[in-house]
Amino acid sequence: MVGKILITPKSYKNYKEDAHRLLKQQGYEIIENNLGRTMTETEIIEAAKEDVVGIIVGVDPLPSQVLSECKALRAISKYGVGMDNIDLKKAEELGIKVQNAVGTNAVSVAEHAIGLMFACSRHLFELVRDVKDFSWNRKIGFELTEKKLGVIGGGQIGREVAKRSVGIGMNVTIYDPYFKDGGFLEEYGIEKQDDLSLVLETSDLVTLHLPANEETKGLINKETLKLMKSTAVLINTSRGELVVESDLYEALVNEEIAFAAQDVYSSEPPKQGDPLIGLPNFLLTPHSGAYTHEAVKRMVMISTQNLVNLLNMKI
Structure with a gap:
């Protein structure tokens, strides 16, 4: 036995057979997270x-x-893309190699973000809930077509959201100081804006696609929320730490913005009695953006192969 491998993601088990076979062929013993x-x-x-x-x-x-x-420990393979839960500086100091599974969940998370846009714009959650209670109350919504979408973060997921949003007729602007791909902007007719305040002020919907780090934590707060339109919708499928939730609560209660929908939260699951969760204009899904058959299968195999490569010094 050449050592043990700890596997923590809960969804890994759904497609583990081929991945386990690969690890066992290399002589590794497998430890699984069975806590649920x-x-x-x-x-x-x-x-x-x-x-x-x-x-x-x-x-x-x-x-x-x-x-x-x-x-x-010699190697860490991230099951997904964002690595803010790993102390990368300490890993480098200790000689621990780290690799993420780039591109494995970008499409699934992007589709989830767009799904949340439709859920907000057409009040889908409220309408379905009311009909299940045998009510028949309509609530007027708005079309996404020709609305202005501000995509905050132009990485792989942000790009997938941007190009799909163009496809449904939205006017898309990307804010990302590190974004340099002019060819992508030209191909899809997307604007790049270097002034975050201007993006927040002019967008009908804002969607966050950023890692959580010292630069981005609390990016959406009392001050930045006040810049947004009173009719605006905020979408967050990235990290809960990007949004100051107490400030978001106040903005929604005071109708400073119209709606917010997230797939992430500062505490997952949220604490019982959290006031933000109970608001009718706030929608939260249980960090399920990447939880599709296709994304999970890709993440299982690529994260496993990445780990084998790291341990074999191929990366």
């Missing part, structure tokens, strides 16, 4: 403090302390 939830720091340390040479990690926390306690 995200692992805590203590649980990861307990599972990986000895003989675990590789971790395939979802959103489970891998801060500095955890990495330091995992004495045999």
Whole structure:
């Protein structure tokens, strides 16, 4: 046995047969997260403090302390794209190689974001709920066609959202200081804007596609929400930390913006009695944007192959 592999993502088991075969062919023993939830720091340390040479990690926390306690750890493969739950600086210091599964869930998350746009614009959640209560009350919505969409973050998911939104007739602007692909903008007729305030002020809908880091945490707060139209919709399928939830609550209650929909939250699941969850103009789904058969299958195989490559020094 050449070492153990800890696998933390809950959905990994759905397509694990081929992936497990690959790991076992390499001589690795597999440790699975069978808790039915995200692992805590203590649980990861307990599972990986000895003989675990590789971790395939979802959103489970891998801060500095955890990495330091995992004495045999040589490689981390991210199950997905965002790596803000991993202390990359500490990993580099310890000589632990890290790789994410680029492109595996971009389409699924993008489609989810657009689905939330339709859910907000046509009040789908409220209408379905009312009909199930045997009411027949219509609520007027609005078309997405010709509305202005501000895409905050022009990475793979942001691009997939942008080009699909163009396809349904929206006018799309990308805000991303690091975005340099002029050919993409030209191909899809998308504007790039370097002034975030202007994007927030002029957009009918704003969708967030950013990692959570020191630059982006709390990006949507009391001040930036006040810039938005009173009719605007905010979509967040990236990270809960991007939005100051207490400020969002006040903005929704005071009708400073019309609606918000998220697939992520600061505490997953939210705490009982959280006032934001109860608002009629706030919609939350359980971090399910990447939870499709297609994305899960891609993430399982690519994150597993990435880990094998890392451990074999091929990346």
